[in-house]
Amino acid sequence: MLREVGCESIEELFEQIPEDLRLTEPVGIGPAIPEPDLIDYFRDLATRNRVDYLSFLGAGAYSHFIPVIIDSLISRSEFFTAYTPYQPELSQGTLQYIFEFQTMICQLTGMEVANASLYDGSSALGEAVLMASRLTRRDKFIIADTVHPQYREVVSTYTKNLGVEIEYAAHTEAGTVDIDSLRIDGQTAAVAVQSPNFFGCVEDLSAIADVAHAAGALLIVSITEPISLGLLKSPGACGADIVVGEGQSFGIPMSYGGPYLGLFATLEKYVRQVPGRLVGEAYDESGRRGFVLTLSTREQHIRREKATSNICTNQGLFALMATVYLATMGRRGIQEVARQNLQKAHYAASEISRLDGFSLRFGAPFFNEFVVRMPRPATVVTRALLDKKIISGVALECYYPDLKDSLLVCVTETAKKEAIDRLVAALAEQSDFE
């Protein structure tokens, strides 16, 4: 073939590249590793990740049961080896599930439109802030300090060069945003809160929406644990203007933090400012229904520097995982899994708070995460429990320096009662503080 295209040598094939830039030596990856050896290599690495420990970590990534059929269905290679559905006639599978995904995200969040997904929950919050700034032409934001700390860091990266001013709102003793202290004025574009928040507490979204709207500001709600939507009033019903979230809980493995699934939903009147892809219904000449990428004039490949975002891809395959998850769990399964999370977390919380020197740090209602105040620094306790092969939670000191004695514990439906009891017993040993 080389000769057919008119080249005598491989060197000639690359003659466009100036000779002094062409490599004469390999870059140093080494020899190819055969398949069986590669499996051994990665198996060995994987065993050095201790997933055998009992874990009560949450804080934005959650251990939930993943129905087996999800992996089976997303492994259909027509799904995972396809790309962006640019040619709708040959991409109806992808387009229809995205339309179904958009519909279910609307139903769960109580919003009117949802996009085809963004990278993850944290960048979705960054995009929400940028969108609120475009919508209101204001540049001041109030973000609750109970929003996931890493999400706040991402927002600050996204906005640092755009003249946006961010103020963090304090929380009350109950663990929710201090509504009376919100300094919303005529320059405030939006108030951004998370519910359940980083401490696991459920925010009173309706009350926050009222004060935001009274000053002409929007309400952005971020959700890191969307299983809570099976139980809690939807942000839409509470008056949210933009709802973003992390969809990992919907059947997506924790996978050391990614890939995940950014959820983005808003009101119909704001649709032309939405970042990312949207799928809409369309008809062919014979009147057959199909689906297409639509309202693309918002996007970078058409609008370039005037686009609503620089995002190009969505998280197609992971939106499919979430769609299969929600379809499999269905109306009743989503309610049941939410109920089990609530029950198990409350069981664990009440058992722990019965221990000497332990109490719940906050009084606000919670879903499947809660903060425990302990008789010793939480970092000391977590280290001690590691010896018993228990990862007891997130010591909050690294994010909230004044919460040295506080541990964020997450209990989902995957925690058996016996496991919870083991945690409680191990914590009990930490209560006799000499």
Next chain:
Amino acid sequence: MKNRIKKATTHTVQNEGLLFEVSRPGRTGYSLSQLDVPEQTEEMIERRLLRDDDLAGMPELSEVDVVRHFTRLSTWNYGVDTGMYPLGSCTMKYNPRLNERIARLDGFAGLHPLTPAPLAQGALEVIRRLEECLTRITGLHAVSLQPAAGAQGEMTGIMMIRQALADRGDPRKKVLIPDSAHGTNPASAIICGYTVHTVRSNAEGGTDLASLREMMTEDVAALMLTNPNTLGKFERNIEEVCRIVHQHGGMVYMDGANMNALVEVARPGDFGVDVMHLNLHKTFSTPHGGGGPGAGPVAARETLEPYLPFPRVVRSKDGSLTLDFDRPKSIGRVRAYFGNFGVLVRALGYILTHGDEGLREATEAAVVNANYIAHNLKDTYDIPYPGRVMHEVIFSDKRQARHGVKNADISKRLIDYGFYPPTMSFPLIVQGAIMVEPTETEGREELDLFIAAMKAINEEAAEDPEILRHAPHTTKVGRLDEVAAARKPVLRWQPEGRQK
């Protein structure tokens, strides 16, 4: 009419409604363990904070319903496994199954991102080793794997440049971008607070040096350059381009979307590039997943290393790997946790199973394949920028347009012939562009079928242009009215009676 279609034939396609249309009240398909803790019956959360809609509208299906539903949907798609997917600029190569297997190992898939570092040494080693491989491949000093996709990598890189310039005293105001660039480039520069200015391409499709010299002033922060560019050409003057930018105190960002043409053949670090991104889902074969997830690592020269996103994976004194958050010059985080880890595992698997030699062979085959297509179709289709190409070739519909046939018609007809269409109408500087990137994983037989299909379509354009204008004829739906869809967008299903 002669049947020239060799690769494809028609077969029965199952109809299937939306999830909500096939849903039946009361049907369930889920299975959960019994609640094993004593049930608390008193109110745990005030009623006014709870849902009152009983999740009406969410689907109610059995497991078989769900399996049939998504299996049927899948048959309406076309993937790399179905056949050649010559979508230019997207590098639709085969996705080795081995990498799917390793990414699903429990120790990776089940690992929580906040697991203490001593208990996540395997994951940190994946990150460290992939970073090392990518620094070797790019010839740059350091890599961050955090960006979730190419566009986020661009934003990260330009932010790093901005911060480095700001540390020097002035972040500057402008970013220069060639007219042939991807739309993400200008959109990413805007997020970093820059204005965007377009550099024209010369007659060969490269950067016009005279125009660059004129535009490269002391208020330009960076030039964003794709190399090979979107015309499939290597930027011959790359060293001079970098020199001009550097002379005026600016930096060069390279969009690595087309790195599949360069791996083991040339390194951007040697060109004079300061910072760049790679698309692991293109060059390093991780699945495109119907539009994501990808990963867009950023590689930078030594002077820019302090500005990479935090945390960084570093080796501690005892030899174990740990996370370094103390990075005062870092631009910050661009996403939570460590990036698209599952994609990183796959990409590392790809690199290691190929080794130096395999990676070089892949690059060579990608370039040979693109030139083979160019060579065999150059008498049939117009090539606006003729001559040897790298990994992709750009045709135009100029000759077929005489019969009233547009690039879109050609692409839709290719579907009937059993191929996914190439990228259309990009780059913007080519009228009626048809951008073909075969990749190295197509064998000669599939390439020959593609060439034959393109030639046959050219004949049809002269003999029977109507068949092209109404193509495709074999898919579940015909051409959809996208204009009407955008005019009155229906973006979700609504129950009967609630439709507007």
